[in-house]
Amino acid sequence: MKFVADGMLGKLTRWLRMIGQDVKYSNQSEDAELIAAAEKEHLVLLTRDLELYKRASAKGIDAFYVEGQTEAEKLAGLAARFGFSLAIDLNRSRCPKCNTQIQSTPKEKLADKVEKNTFAHYEEFWLCPKCGSVYWQGAHWKGICATLEEAKKIKGSQI
Ligand SMILES: [Zn+2]
Numbered sequence: 001m002k003f004v005a006d007g008m009l010g011k012l013t014r015w016l017r018m019i020g021q022d023v024k025y026s027n028q029s030e031d032a033e034l035i036a037a038a039e040k041e042h043l044v045l046l047t048r049d050l051e052l053y054k055r056a057s058a059k060g061i062d063a064f065y066v067e068g069q070t071e072a073e074k075l076a077g078l079a080a081r082f083g084f085s086l087a088i089d090l091n092r093s094r095c096p097k098c099n100t101q102i103q104s105t106p107k108e109k110l111a112d113k114v115e116k117n118t119f120a121h122y123e124e125f126w127l128c129p130k131c132g133s134v135y136w137q138g139a140h141w142k143g144i145c146a147t148l149e150e151a152k153k154i155k156g157s158q159i
Contacts, residue, residue, distance in 0.1 A: 076154035
């Protein structure tokens, strides 16, 4: 399952990539470009724009109207509809910035890419081979897990 997300869904896109979903995104995509990409590349169009949703659906494109206020609510809705897991495993994650699969990388190789304190504190790192971003389970990690746990609860309570 691959997705293309509209320009309003930048934050949700980053979350989906983190849990391993393949999401195409640009904050400058016009509606017509989104529809064309979905059609040509067989992507599911994710949108919070009801007009765009209707336009895409009328063309036979698989579109999903994203509801919910919090990221947890939005993720729960998507996971329920498309049946993917809300677990996070960085070995399966995509780079939130560029959608490339990140790779577990020995920390010795990253000494010049990570701040000294971070380098000293953590043992496991992941590198995006495309944009060079480095990831680790840092201060935000608990918050990320808490949001995903909340999403699982919301999903579980839906009929
Ligand atoms: Zn990247």
